[in-house]
Amino acid sequence: MDRVVIITGAARGIGYGIGQCFAKTGATLVIADVNLEAARKAAAQLDAEGAKQSMGLACDVTNIQQVQAMVDDAIKRYGRIDVLVNNAGICPFIDGMEMSPAVWQKTMDVNVNGAFYCIQAAAKHMIERGKGGRIVSITSLAENVTGPAQVDYAASKAAMRMLTVGMATRLGKHGITCNCVAPGMILTDMTRHYWEQPGPAEMIKTRVPVGRIGTPTDIGHAVVFLASPEAYYISGITLRVDGGHQAVCN
Ligand SMILES: NC(=O)c1ccc[n+]([C@@H]2O[C@H](COP(=O)([O-])OP(=O)(O)OC[C@H]3O[C@@H](n4cnc5c(N)ncnc54)[C@H](O)[C@@H]3O)[C@@H](O)[C@H]2O)c1
16 A cells, blocks of 8 residues: 545546546545545546555535544544545636625635645644645635636635645644645536537637646646655645646736
C-alpha cells in the first residue's frame, strides 16, 4: 500500500479524475460522496486502474458527524490518512438577484463549511500521527473572478481559498502542507449543459490559449504533484490549472 488518500465528491467528475491520477501511483483511495452506490462503483473502477484496496463510502460533507465517521473509517481500515483532497462542491448557476437565502446557504455549507469540517478532522489525525500530511482544496478561477450567476459560488471559493491558506499557517509546523488547485473550464456533469452549446464551445477556442476545454485528469495531475513528497516546500498557494484562460485579457 502506498499513500492513503481521501477524496471528497469523487464518485464522478473532477474528483474521479483526481482518483485516476492517484491510482496510477498505486495509492489507496477513500472515495467519499453523498452517492454511496456511485462511490463504491468508482472505488472498484479505480482499483482496476492501479489503486489498491480502495473503498467508497457515504459522506455528506455538510454533516460534521458524517465527516468524522469518514475519517474514523479510513483510519480503522488503513491505519492512517496521508492526503485529504477537498473536492466536493456545488455551483447552482442562479442570478445573484434571484437567489434565495437557502441557495446561498447551501453553497456555503457544501463549499466552505464542508471543507472546514474535513480539514479539521483529517488534520487532527495527521498531527497525532506525527508524520505530516498533505491537504489540497479544489477552488476555481472564481476565487478571483466571477459573473452574475456565480455570486455565491465565487464567495464560497474565495472563502475556501483563505480557509486553506489560514490552515497552511496553522499546520506547517506539523509538516502538513495546505494548497489549492483552481480549475478553469473543465468538462464534467456540473458544466456539460453549458459547454456543449455551440456558442460556449466556440468561445473555448478563442479564450483558452491551449485551445481546448480541460479534463478532470488535467486537475488530477496538479493535485498529485502538490500531494507529493517533492512539494514539501509549497504551502498556502493556489495552482491555477486553466490552459491559460485567466491570463487572457478582455
Ligand atoms: N467543472 C468545472 O469546470 C469546475 C471548475 C472549477 C472548479 N470546479 C470544482 O471542482 C469540484 C468538482 O466539480 P465537478 O465539475 O466534478 O462537479 P460534479 O457535479 O460533476 O461532481 C461533484 C461530486 O460531488 C458530490 N457532492 C455534491 N455535494 C456533496 C456533498 N455535500 N458531500 C459530498 N459529496 C458531494 C456529487 O455527488 C458529485 O459526485 C467542485 O468543487 C467544483 O466547484 C469545477
